[in-house]
Amino acid sequence: MNHRDVPNVTRIVVHGESGPVLLLVHGFPLDGSMWDGQVDAMASRCRVIAPDLRGFGRLGPPPLGEATTMEQMADDLASLLDSLGISEPVVLAGLSMGGYVALAFCRKYPGRLAGLVLCDTRAAADSPETVKARHETARRVLAEGTGPLADGMIPRLFAAGSLDDRPELADAVRRMALRADRRGAAAALLGMARREDHTGLLSHIGCPTLLVVGSEDVITPPEEMRAMRDAIDGARLVEIPDAGHMSPMERPAAFNGAVGAFLAGL
Ligand code: MLT
Numbered sequence: 001m002n003h004r005d006v007p008n009v010t011r012i013v014v015h016g017e018s019g020p021v022l023l024l025v026h027g028f029p030l031d032g033s034m035w036d037g038q039v040d041a042m043a044s045r046c047r048v049i050a051p052d053l054r055g056f057g058r059l060g061p062p063p064l065g066e067a068t069t070m071e072q073m074a075d076d077l078a079s080l081l082d083s084l085g086i087s088e089p090v091v092l093a094g095l096s097m098g099g100y101v102a103l104a105f106c107r108k109y110p111g112r113l114a115g116l117v118l119c120d121t122r123a124a125a126d127s128p129e130t131v132k133a134r135h136e137t138a139r140r141v142l143a144e145g146t147g148p149l150a151d152g153m154i155p156r157l158f159a160a161g162s163l164d165d166r167p168e169l170a171d172a173v174r175r176m177a178l179r180a181d182r183r184g185a186a187a188a189l190l191g192m193a194r195r196e197d198h199t200g201l202l203s204h205i206g207c208p209t210l211l212v213v214g215s216e217d218v219i220t221p222p223e224e225m226r227a228m229r230d231a232i233d234g235a236r237l238v239e240i241p242d243a244g245h246m247s248p249m250e251r252p253a254a255f256n257g258a259v260g261a262f263l264a265g266l
Contacts, residue, residue, distance in 0.1 A: 020114055020263060021044040021090040022178035023077065026050075026096030027120075027246075029146055029185045031057035031246060034095070037252030038259070045263055046091070051080055053101070055184015063187035070097075070195045074105035076171040078112065082225065089207075093117035095248065096220060097188065103198040106205060113207045115127075115266055117259060120213050122220045122246045123228055125197035129199075134193040138186040146185050150177030159216040159244035162251075169249055192221040209235040214243030224263070236262075 022042060023037040032050035039048050051071050055063045064072065083092065091114050094102030099121025106116060126134065140147055153164075154170045163170055177185075209232050213225040222239050229237040238258040243250040 013216040014032050020266065021086055022046040022048050022259075023081070023090050023092050023093035024048065024050040024265070025073075025077065025092065025101050026053065026056070027096035028188055028244065029056065029149060030173065031056075031179060032174070033176060034246070034249055038256055041256045042259065042263075043129060045215055045260060049080070049084070050059045050236050051077070053098075053188075055170065055187055056180045058179050062181060063184050065168035066187060067190035067194060068184070068191070069191045070100045070104040071108065072191070073101045074108055076104055077101070078089050078109055087112035091117065091257065091266070093119060094121065095119040096121050096245065097192060100192060100195050100198075101236075103201060106207075107196075107198065112251065115207050115262065116205065116209045117262065118209065118211045118228065119255075120220050120225075120227075120247055122224055123198040123202055123231075125195055126193055126222075131193045134189045138189040141182050141186045144178040144181050145182050147174070149185065150174045153177075155257075156218055157245045158250060159214060159242055160244045162184065162244060164257065166250075169246070171250070173246075188191070199231070203233065204227060205235075206234050208266060209257065211235060211237040212247060213237065213239055213259055214240045214245060214247040215241050216243060217247070219245040263265055 026032055026034045031052040035050040039050055042048050054068055054076055089112055092105055099118045103115060106113060150173055154173055157236050158169060211225050211229050213222050215222060225237055230236045240247045240251050240254045248255040
């Protein structure tokens with residue numbers, strides 16, 4: 001596995017020698033290691049890139065300001081592809097916050113996409129209540145760090161059965177959250193709070209699109225992702241049984257099978 005340092009993003013994993021580029025974008029407050037169950041498994045059919053976004057992971061540059069917008073993160077991904085000399089259209093997969101970034105990328109750089117995989121995410125903007133809660137959470141993260149944030153999130157991130165079967169998943173999330181820069185996590189919260197509503201974009205997505213959701217996802221539930229599927233021309237939705245919000249970590253074989261079939265059809 002090849003780890004590289006590239007400006008504006010942190011840990012980069014580039015794995016695989018041939019096939020389409022699959023750029024995997026992590027959720028909040030995680031990092032590229034959430035895709036460890038995908039990187040090796042997918043490398044026989046594509047070139048996998050799993051960066052840490054600005055403010056996350058171990059080596060990342062600090063956030064640029066008080067808020068890191070989804071557009072800034074999308075710009076960072078475009079710079080990453082430029083730095084790696086990748087000008088061909090890529091398959092972009094984003095989970096939750098990574099999905100918000102993927103939609104921002106799709107709006108700004110549609111010509112750079114060969115395919116889109118939206119995982120456990122939503123197109124809608126935050127409600128006023130959620131915006132208020134995010135500001136409060138950002139204040140707490142700045143004061144207390146990301147540990148209490150992770151402990152509060154973990155029960156909602158996974159299907160109950162996943163944590164019973166594999167308690168190490170909670171430890172992995174805790175470790176990722178603790179690696180995040182507290183200013184980076186707070187800035188991403190404020191960036192998510194001010195993100196655009198991308199519902200209207202869905203009917204204009206021009207590349208093949210796959211949606212994936214855990215059947216027990218309580219954060220971005222299957223009903224919401226079914227509505228997104230219905231709005232995107234030709235899109236397919238795969239619901240992963242016995243998985244919650246972290247479907248790629250919880251059920252990697254089912255997740256990788258769905259993405260592999262999508263890549264084979266491009
Ligand atoms: C994530 O998993 O990235 C977050 O749950 C996204 C969010 O807070 O909206």
